[in-house]
Amino acid sequence: LAKTTQPISMDSYEGQEVNITCSHNNIATNDYITWYQQFPSQGPRFIIQGYKTKVTNEVASLFIPADRKSSTLSLPRVSLSDTAVYYCLVGSSNTGKLIFGQGTTLQVKP
Amino acid sequence: EADIYQTPRYLVIGTGKKITLECSQTMGHDKMYWYQQDPGMELHLIHYSYGVNSTEKGDLSSESTVSRIRTEHFPLTLESARPSHTSQYLCASSELGTGGYTEAFFGQGTRLTVV
Numbered sequence: 001l002a003k004t005t006q007p008i009s010m011d012s013y014e015g016q017e018v019n020i021t022c023s024h025n026n027i028a029t030n031d032y033i034t035w036y037q038q039f040p041s042q043g044p045r046f047i048i049q050g051y052k053t054k055v056t057n058e059v060a061s062l063f064i065p066a067d068r069k070s071s072t073l074s075l076p077r078v079s080l081s082d083t084a085v086y087y088c089l090v091g092s093s094n095t096g097k098l099i100f101g102q103g104t105t106l107q108v109k110p
Numbered sequence: 111e112a113d114i115y116q117t118p119r120y121l122v123i124g125t126g127k128k129i130t131l132e133c134s135q136t137m138g139h140d141k142m143y144w145y146q147q148d149p150g151m152e153l154h155l156i157h158y159s160y161g162v163n164s165t166e167k168g169d170l171s172s173e174s175t176v177s178r179i180r181t182e183h184f185p186l187t188l189e190s191a192r193p194s195h196t197s198q199y200l201c202a203s204s205e206l207g208t209g210g211y212t213e214a215f216f217g218q219g220t221r222l223t224v225v
Binding site for chain 2 (some may be wrong): 032034035041042043045046049074087091097098099100101102103
């Protein structure tokens with residue numbers, strides 16, 4: 001399983017765009033990149049997943065460069081309710097395991 | 111909302127007691143997982159299952175055991191609880207979505223305190 005590296009914490013203000021980058025230098029050909037969000041005292045929740053280039057849904061965008069050794073989760077116009085821990089995971093459907101790293105704690109300030 | 115349930119939500123129990131944390135999902139997912147998470151810390155995978163009668167240890171060593179007799183049910187058991195087992199335990203299941211990705215759904219968790 002590819003190891004991921006993310007910043008431990010980030011601060012932002014309401015209304016700003018937040019970009020969280022994850023490094024995964026050892027990503028394998030079959031691996032997808034998935035991001036989860038976790039609020040205190042709750043289980044993580046799926047945000048977005050991609051394989052290459054750009055993916056966008058109603059919540060976020062995911063940018064993946066051609067070499068796929070990193071990815072960037074983009075949250076447009078964050079609000080206080082976006083304060084949470086964001087996890088980047090790398091793996092394929094064949095591995096079965098879902099291994100979470102330390103995640104990035106995003107603090108959104110008013 | 112995902113249909114995965116954990117009971118109890120909170121449990122305070124004395125040292126040496128045997129406990130079972132329940133986890134059930136109604137989505138028909140083959141893969142299920144147990145994670146352990148201390149406050150403010152990362153999730154550690156302690157058990158996972160590919161399907162009925164298939165269980166494996168996760169990356170974090172745990173004294174707990176699991177069973178998977180039915181697809182929908184994945185209970186976790188501690189034979190003799192100790193204060194070091196105090197933590198939050200999260201259960202999850204996953205499906206293979208369109209496009210080949212895996213999306214995991216988590217329960218609300220069980221916060222265990224061993225006194």
